[in-house]
Amino acid sequence: METQNIDHIGVVVENIDKAIEFYTTKLGMKLVHREDLQDRGIKVAFLTGTHGETAVELLEPINHEDMNNTVAKFLKSRGPGLHHLAVKVENIEKSLKDLESNGLQLVDKAPRPGARGHLVAFVHPKSVMGVLLELVQPRE
Numbered sequence: 001m002e003t004q005n006i007d008h009i010g011v012v013v014e015n016i017d018k019a020i021e022f023y024t025t026k027l028g029m030k031l032v033h034r035e036d037l038q039d040r041g042i043k044v045a046f047l048t049g050t051h052g053e054t055a056v057e058l059l060e061p062i063n064h065e066d067m068n069n070t071v072a073k074f075l076k077s078r079g080p081g082l083h084h085l086a087v088k089v090e091n092i093e094k095s096l097k098d099l100e101s102n103g104l105q106l107v108d109k110a111p112r113p114g115a116r117g118h119l120v121a122f123v124h125p126k127s128v129m130g131v132l133l134e135l136v137q138p139r140e
């Protein structure tokens with residue numbers, strides 16, 4: 001597969017409002033998008049620097065006690081911090097096939113709708129040297 005660029009870096013936080021306040025006022029980033037993904041049980045916010053395209057995605061679980069939610073489980077077991085690396089690809093289905101044929105363990109065998117209406121799919125951190133990898137194919 002070919003990576004076009006780093007789309008975003010996912011960061012799990014305890015409180016998304018306080019985190020947005022921190023990233024905008026202390027780190028000088030700007031909020032470019034915010035939404036609640038009810039089906040995933042998470043709130044997300046995307047911020048970028050003044051020049052860059054690459055974003056930080058802040059993630060907070062809607063219900064912190066729901067251990068079926070991967071973000072709530074991560075927060076409880078590992079605490080807030082870096083969660084995933086997301087790379088942009090042109091053809092997500094082909095990229096998944098390439099990764100699978102190279103022996104990587106896919107979390108999602110097929111792409112699904114993610115934040116901002118893009119198609120996304122995750123690759124297991126065990127196959128990526130401890131990093132949860134997300135593929136992102138921007139919507140047309």
Ligand SMILES: CC(C(=O)O)C(=O)SCCNC(=O)CCNC(=O)[C@H](O)C(C)(C)COP(=O)(O)OP(=O)(O)OC[C@H]1O[C@@H](n2cnc3c(N)ncnc32)[C@H](O)[C@@H]1OP(=O)(O)O
Nearest residue numbers: 010070071073083084107114115120122124125130131132
């Ligand atoms: C919508 C969107 C978007 O961008 O558009 C999003 O961001 S959605 C963002 C939220 N969605 C997701 O994260 C979906 C993909 N993630 C998953 O399906 C899950 O988190 C898995 C990666 C399969 C792990 O789930 P599982 O229940 O197996 O977790 P677990 O706590 O038992 O952990 C199993 C092993 O994986 C490690 N592990 C768990 N989460 C990790 C992470 N984020 N980065 C690196 N390692 C991680 C644990 O430390 C553990 O290692 P040891 O075995 O060595 O102790």
